[in-house]
Amino acid sequence: MQQRRVGDLSVSAVGLGCMPLSNGRMVNLREQALQTVHTALDQGVTLLDTANIYAPSWDAIGHNEALVAETLRTYTGHAPLTDVLVTTKGGITRSLGEEWGRDSSPQALHRACEGSLRALDVSCIDLYQHHRHDPAMTYIDQVRALQLLKDEGLVRGIGLSNVTEAELDLAIGELGSASDGGVVSVQNELSPRYRADLDVLARCEREGIAFLPWSPLGGATHAKDVGSRFAAFADVADAIGATPQEVTLAWLLRMSPVMIPIPGATRPETITSIVRSTTLELTDEQFATLQATTPEHTSMYPEDQPRSPLR
8 A cells, every 4th residue: 555644654545534434324334334444454544534523413422433443442453553543523513402513612622632532542642633613713723722732642643624725824833834743634625526625735735734635536425426427537447447436536646645535435345446546547648637627616515504514
């Protein structure tokens, strides 16, 4: 498996987004969920992405984090678990009656982080990412709240999610960039259908900050339709004997050396396909053809929707 950097750590070029393992029918398919992650570990995936709110209901906060912890605890394969980077997030709230909100106050982030520590069964979180902007606070104050967690020794690395270039600039100014031990990752939406944050990607590349695109295939409901919605991806897939989904991940990997896609999976077979994408080599012409496709620029979870998203 080719490797990429998150701060001073080397991780697999593709990670695993674990959110789908706590959604819908997967809640009752625990063994399948465990087997899916174990297969990822066996095949060299060393980045697992989760969040405290990835849960089937408001009163099961930490469900996905606890599942990730269980997969590591029960793993009996040969992959060294010391190489595995678990990333989680805080800053979105869920409360009684599925009321969604944002709270990035120092007190709230501290509570969320402590909950994640318990769910993950660790004493320090390797990479803690601020989930989404809290409109009740200035962004710089939210960034400073993250630094407090690091100062206390609760987290090792700090990442940001769903940020604009202006917010990233503020965070770098306050915390420093990856080379300074400051912001080491950004997790924003990026896929064939949504490419509105290419300015953020470009800034990450200049700063050496890992860019982890969430929903890299366009989200669970659209992933199977990548080839039909974007014919160029199907054409390239036919030409090289791959699937449109594999070509999509290969396209993202080719786009930037800081790119680490984190597609979700609920079956071991999907893991094999995800890993295969890292072995595909697109020609310059094929890559240019994919780059020239027209995105829809419709976010999976737009900021102006009334309920806060999982992502």
